């Protein structure tokens with residue numbers, strides 16, 4: 003490292019998370035300016051890592067876990083290397099056994115269901131509620147069998163799934179609720195943070211997330227000391243005993259086969275600096291989302307902008323992703339791309355139609371609401387670096403698309 007072992011200044015002007023899209027004048031996502039603003043604090047944390055000399059599973063991870071516990075209100079936060087591993091470890095720590103069924107919404111990121119398989123279970127899919135895009139309570143209830151062990155509500159985009167409804171179903175059938183709250187940092191149901199409504203949840207710090215690292219990272223959050231202990235051991239080869247900051251703990255007995263899912267100190271350093279700005283970032287995201295809703299709400303052809311007001315639940319939105327629905331999604335995405343505006347499709351294929359789950363025997367048509375969402379939804383650029391002038395340009399192009407009769 004330059005400067006006597008210290009990390010020096012740098013420029014983030016060329017940082018692009020999606021390098022194939024440098025040509026975009028308004029990329030779907032960038033955090034170049036956010037990184038630049040946070041860089042002095044990031045440097046300070048990185049220099050402490052360098053001074054401390056523990057580059058994996060050290061003090062910065064512990065510091066981040068405490069800071070996140072304060073921010074979310076969780077009794078326990080266990081930092082790991084990704085949201086995906088967080089899900090696998092959480093399911094294992096909650097006692098999932100080989101062949102147990104976990105009910106998962108058919109509309110989500112692939113990791114919600116693949117984590118169930120990786121933890122030894124079998125995903126059983128259920129359709130979603132068209133407003134929240136979360137699992138439908140009645141569909142979840144109908145999917146319960148004698149082998150069901152858990153239900154996994156997934157909170158997508160900007161709002162929570164109906165967790166209370168899912169908790170009712172789970173209570174009736176004696177099931178555990180494990181939340182895929184990877185996208186839901188900052189979202190609370192009646193004041194309780196996502197991930198803490200059932201037995202535990204996860205956070206993803208993938209760079210595009212509301213709290214994004216400079217690589218992969220994630221966490222398990224829970225109020226249960228038993229689950230926290232099990233996840234702590236599982237992330238570190240299943241070793242017993244307190245192991246944070248202690249790489250020498252190779253002598254600790256291995257109580258069950260675990261993984262190497264530890265969080266990197268560099269990610270913890272970056273996340274600590276960015277956590278200080280999270281409230282401001284969430285506010286900024288909300289300003290942009292309100293701007294979009296205001297400008298796009300009246301455009302015929304857009305079937306819907308996020309329909310939060312329709313939800314009679316005490317949930318605060320946090321705008322991770324801004325999604326519109328339209329019958330001509332792909333044409334609109336191509337039109338915007340040709341004009342230098344990046345968009346994204348979350349998620350183009352329902353989970354029950356993913357080739358890796360073909361052996362489960364589902365067919366097209368099994369979950370019509372999830373399938374329609376896959377065909378119609380389009381995510382617009384939304385991140386703290388986006389100016390309202392850029393958001394206005396996005397709205398202007400969308401307006402032109404529909405006015406020109408292309409929709």
Ligand SMILES: Cc1ncc(COP(=O)(O)O)c(C=O)c1O
Pocket residue numbers: 084085086087110111113114156157182184185205206207208218219220
């Ligand atoms: C709903 C959902 N579940 C799980 C994950 C997995 O998180 P990660 O990408 O950090 O492994 C993500 C993030 O991409 C997600 O959005």
